[in-house]
Amino acid sequence: MTRSGEMYSDQIGNMGTIENLDKSNFKLEDGNSFQIKNDGSELIELDVRLAGMPEGEFVKTRFEYGWNIEIVKEVKQTNLPYFNLKWGY
Numbered sequence: 001m002t003r004s005g006e007m008y009s010d011q012i013g014n015m016g017t018i019e020n021l022d023k024s025n026f027k028l029e030d031g032n033s034f035q036i037k038n039d040g041s042e043l044i045e046l047d048v049r050l051a052g053m054p055e056g057e058f059v060k061t062r063f064e065y066g067w068n069i070e071i072v073k074e075v076k077q078t079n080l081p082y083f084n085l086k087w088g089y
């Protein structure tokens with residue numbers, strides 16, 4: 001468990017693709033927190049709401065290649081060009 005009370009594991013048992021960020025924010029329908037994997041060929045910066053942050057509050061974070069350590073609840077809509085991001089928990 002994190003200090004903010006969110007469940008967390010280094011193991012990924014569920015995974016999918018983060019899509020449609022050009023149209024809307026991304027969050028999981030079941031409300032679970034997730035980690036982000038950057039499968040693209042460039043480092044990217046996104047505004048995300050971390051697990052312990054209130055609704056509507058975001059922080060800009062740089063996502064390296066591979067799995068990143070941030071525990072995310074929501075990714076803010078962006079006009080960045082297409083990139084290959086996965087979610088997992």
